[in-house]
Amino acid sequence: MADDGIEGGVARGRRRSRTPVRYSKALEARLLARLAAGELLYRIAQEADMPTPEAVAKWARARPGFREALLKARRDGGRPAGTKGQPCGLCEPVADEIFERLCEGESLTSIGRDPTMPSLSTIFRWRRDFPDFDAEMRVGMRIRAEVLADGGDDLAAEATPETAFLTQVRLTHLRWRVGTLAPWEYRTRLVEPPAAAQGKPAKRLLLRKFEVEVDPATGRKVVVAYCPNPDTGEVEREDTPGWRQAPNSAALPGGRPGWDEWPGSGR
Structure with missing residues (x-):
């Protein structure tokens, strides 16, 4: 021949x-x-x-x-001899087709199963190696989430008394799905009510700080405690004349005596 x-x-x-x-x-x-x-x-x-x-x-x-x-x-063309398996170099026409199919609602898994398209591992490798392609895929997922969210209107409109439960299941899954694809737009936002709304009094925690200082009058080392004022937020030294513990607060641990018990207070 x-x-x-x-x-x-x-x-x-x-x-x-x-x-x-x-x-x-x-x-x-x-x-x-x-x-x-x-x-x-x-x-x-x-x-x-x-x-x-x-x-x-x-x-x-x-x-x-x-x-x-x-x-x-x-x-x-970027495919040297000896390269086997799915292509590793980014091909712009193929990337554009992946983006279009993603925007139309198709998943990356189903695109990777298509024998005429790169495998799923190749698509993930492209996303890792090419930041622009990864950003394009993220945009495609947001568009896909919008397409899927629009389909929720059709599911609700077509519901009947017989299919109400099934429709609810599908809508719940759809809400979760679009929330994972576009979390900033569709994720479920949990708002925890404040403690006062639950009938529980609010608690404020005060952390004391202890330091070792030298008393200028006696030259001896003394332990000094500092604690923030719950009303002003300013850190105050507890042995400052006139300092008093905030009202409606529990006793602070550490053995600090009441103001009237300090030496020189008259008792």
């Missing part, structure tokens, strides 16, 4: 049969140009007039010149 008669094989297991594509210089030029521009081979192979990846590999084995040109085109 002549070289020009090598045909593009059809991969086993394909659900749809394809007409084999024969090699030609014009087809080679088109394929290499698109690969060099950054398009992915598995995307190009979806078109009926383009060869399958198996056919391209067969052509590369049979034609050394085509093999060299193919390697160069893949390097120019």
